Amino acid sequence: MPGAYIRGMSLNCALGEDVGSCVSAMKQRLVQTVTLTLNDFNEPLRMPYYRMNDSSELFDPRRYECLIPSVARAAVIQAGLSRDEIRKLPLFIGSSSFSIGLSELSYAKALAQHPQNAIPMPLCGYQDIAVILQQGLGCKGEIYTYNTACTASANALLGALNMIDIGVYRHALVIGVEMINRTSLSGFLGLQILAKTIQPFDLWRQGIVLGEGIGAVVLSADSNSVTRMRVIGGANNCDTWSITTANTDGHSTAIAMRLALKRAGIQPHHTCGIKAHGTATRAGDMAEARGLHHVFENLPPITVLKPYLGHTLGACCLNELVLYAGTLLSGFIPATPGFETPDPVLDLHPLTVEISAPNGHYLLNHFGFAGNNTVLVVEKTA
Amino acid sequence: MTMKWLAVSHYFCPVNENTHLPPLDAAVKSTCREPFRRVDRFIQLALLGSARCVQDRILSPDCGIYIGSGLGPIGNNIETQQQLIRDGEIPKPFNFINTLGASACFYVAKNLSLNGQNYFISRRRGSLQAVLSAATVDLSLRTIRQALVGVVEEVVFPVSEHRLRQGLRDDVALAEGSHWFLLQADESGSRSMVTKRFVEYGALEVFLKSVWCVGDRLCCASMMGKTEADNIQSCYSVESMSDQFSAFHDSLEAAWLASCMMSHEKGKIFLIDGDSERGWSLFYFGS
Known part of the structure; x- marks a missing residue:
């Protein structure tokens, strides 16, 4: 049977430090942001932000080595892999920013101490997170790092799924990482798509609120006693209409959804629920809503998870997959905070109250800069 | 997994303290099917290599694009980091967007009118093997019929700083390049x-x-x-x-x-x- 089992999963995000606490906080709608003030810009930047709930200073570089392996370790422990399997475990990592936050801190420190000798981008490349993970877990398998904007960890998962499907690997650790950094904060501010609150598909939506988070999944050809979720298909395509958003006619997002469903071997009407990408930008929600209407004659229950944990950019797929799977396995499809006033142009109505989650197939959408669209299909089994 | 390769291109340019990086604008303009503004050197290298590989071939509409790189768009990342850390400024939108490796994939896709799958994958000192592995798995699964696989590395002046970033000795030679392979899910014939x-x-x-x-x-x-x-x-x-x-x-x-x-x-x-x-x-x- 094609597809791969989610044999272990874990999450650290603004909601909590493990899947159970995240789902529990979500049920109680304990949605929290902090207000960031960055004084090191010519004009101070202020914005809401979804931060992870550790006690460290937000920009403390030690958070990388402390938090990332800990999330990965929890997923690997739940997967019950042998020591030999862990040692040979391949890593599939998706992130928008990788270790850019560490690079910024190092450059800022050098500028303050020896400005003549300070070198910008003192840490470059994409390997630092992989090195931290390999050292933390003792795994030495192949490394694949994906840098495809907000679809990065979705593509990492799809890459792992395909390799397991064809028998290259039996198990893979897939991880999405997004840690706070000034490049993302100021870059999105410059694009003028930051909002005070996330209102997906709402008439008054104004944009995104950024967040950080780490999600990990052990994907496996073999099931174990705790396995009740499978990734059964997915698809990626590239929309060259604009580098910042998919075509607002919904054409390319619909193609990605149809292809993912086809590869999973299911019809649209077999879908029990949709985890929408729902950035809450004017254009992004338009492209997704129109795509959904192209594919689904009758829309299944739709949820957006970004109001709970923020837009965690390249890690959003893994973070939202784990959170969504956590809610489905707890028996419910969550509501979407922030959605109040339907937009007649979109004609899309995310859930405002939670409903029960049947066994069956669920679709997860992810759309990113550079025209990158990735859709996944998962199955909740009995 | 058996498939065939249809074409290959090879751009390789040694760089040292006494040379200048050759401007790529004219070469990109003459090779690409459409003109592009606001593209950085990394994107230019990707456009040049991919266009030389494909030439005037008609590609399968589902042809996947796979770009590998160890350092990615390092020049643009440097410029962006200087803007925000040294100068305290908000980065310019195109600088910010082009910090992503995937932006090069976007422009290659746009130039070749491709809307299939599109990935930027890195593995330090092994990006070719990473992208070749990913592409050949997708070809074997028949999720695509063709794959355009490229590996791009950019050098940024001053080269002494470029070496320092990578932990290389002062006397180590440097080069930038763009190397592309067009593959097809087809087991017949030569290549x-x-x-x-x-x-x-x-x-x-x-x-x-x-x-x-x-x-x-x-x-x-x-x-x-x-x-x-x-x-x-x-x-x-x-x-x-x-x-x-x-x-x-x-x-x-x-x-x-x-x-x-x-x-x-x-x-x-x-x-x-x-x-x-x-x-x-x-x-x-x-x-």
């Missing part, structure tokens, strides 16, 4: 391309013995396990990539392979990578 995975080194050895012929060219990847690389060296006439392409540090396999494929008329070209933990990958290209 075959085969990828094999082995859990055990012994199985790789047995297989290699069964397919190797005198006149074939073989190389061990820079990160391959040393004991096994020495063993292969003692049995076969192994070429040293570092003699020719040491300056292309992070992706010298791509430079060597593209160069071999463009110049080799007969026989097969083998690239081997792996160790006891990662397992073993063998890529070979028939003439």
Whole structure:
């Protein structure tokens, strides 16, 4: 049977430090942001932000080595892999920013101490997170790092799924990482798509609120006693209409959804629920809503998870997959905070109250800069 | 997994303190199918290499794009980091967006009118193997019929700082490049391309013995396990990539392979990578 089992999963995000606490906080709608003030810009930047709930200073570089392996370790422990399997475990990592936050801190420190000798981008490349993970877990398998904007960890998962499907690997650790950094904060501010609150598909939506988070999944050809979720298909395509958003006619997002469903071997009407990408930008929600209407004659229950944990950019797929799977396995499809006033142009109505989650197939959408669209299909089994 | 390769391109430019990076604007303009503004050097390198590989071929509409790189768009990342950390300014939108590796994938897709799958994947000192592995798996699964696979590395001046970032010695040569391979899910005819995975080194050895012929060219990847690389060296006439392409540090396999494929008329070209933990990958290209 094609597809791969989610044999272990874990999450650290603004909601909590493990899947159970995240789902529990979500049920109680304990949605929290902090207000960031960055004084090191010519004009101070202020914005809401979804931060992870550790006690460290937000920009403390030690958070990388402390938090990332800990999330990965929890997923690997739940997967019950042998020591030999862990040692040979391949890593599939998706992130928008990788270790850019560490690079910024190092450059800022050098500028303050020896400005003549300070070198910008003192840490470059994409390997630092992989090195931290390999050292933390003792795994030495192949490394694949994906840098495809907000679809990065979705593509990492799809890459792992395909390799397991064809028998290259039996198990893979897939991880999405997004840690706070000034490049993302100021870059999105410059694009003028930051909002005070996330209102997906709402008439008054104004944009995104950024967040950080780490999600990990052990994907496996073999099931174990705790396995009740499978990734059964997915698809990626590239929309060259604009580098910042998919075509607002919904054409390319619909193609990605149809292809993912086809590869999973299911019809649209077999879908029990949709985890929408729902950035809450004017254009992004338009492209997704129109795509959904192209594919689904009758829309299944739709949820957006970004109001709970923020837009965690390249890690959003893994973070939202784990959170969504956590809610489905707890028996419910969550509501979407922030959605109040339907937009007649979109004609899309995310859930405002939670409903029960049947066994069956669920679709997860992810759309990113550079025209990158990735859709996944998962199955909740009995 | 057997498929075939249709075309290859090889752009390789050594760089040192006394040279200037050649401007790419004119070459990109004359090679690409449409003009592009607001593209940085990394994107230009990707556009140039991919366009030279494809030339005027009509590609399968589902052709996937796979770009590998060790450092990615480092020049633009440097500029962006200076804007925000040194100067305290908000980065310009196109600078910010082009910090992503995937932006190069976008422009390559736009130039070639491709809307299929599109990935930017990095593996330090092994990006070619990472993108080739991902592409050949997708070709084998028939999720795509063609794959355009490229490895791009950019050099940024001053080269002394570029070396420092990578932890290289002062006297190490540098180069930038863009190396592309057009692959197709087709097992018939000449120009075959085969990828094999082995859990055990012994199985790789047995297989290699069964397919190797005198006149074939073989190389061990820079990160391959040393004991096994020495063993292969003692049995076969192994070429040293570092003699020719040491300056292309992070992706010298791509430079060597593209160069071999463009110049080799007969026989097969083998690239081997792996160790006891990662397992073993063998890529070979028939003439």
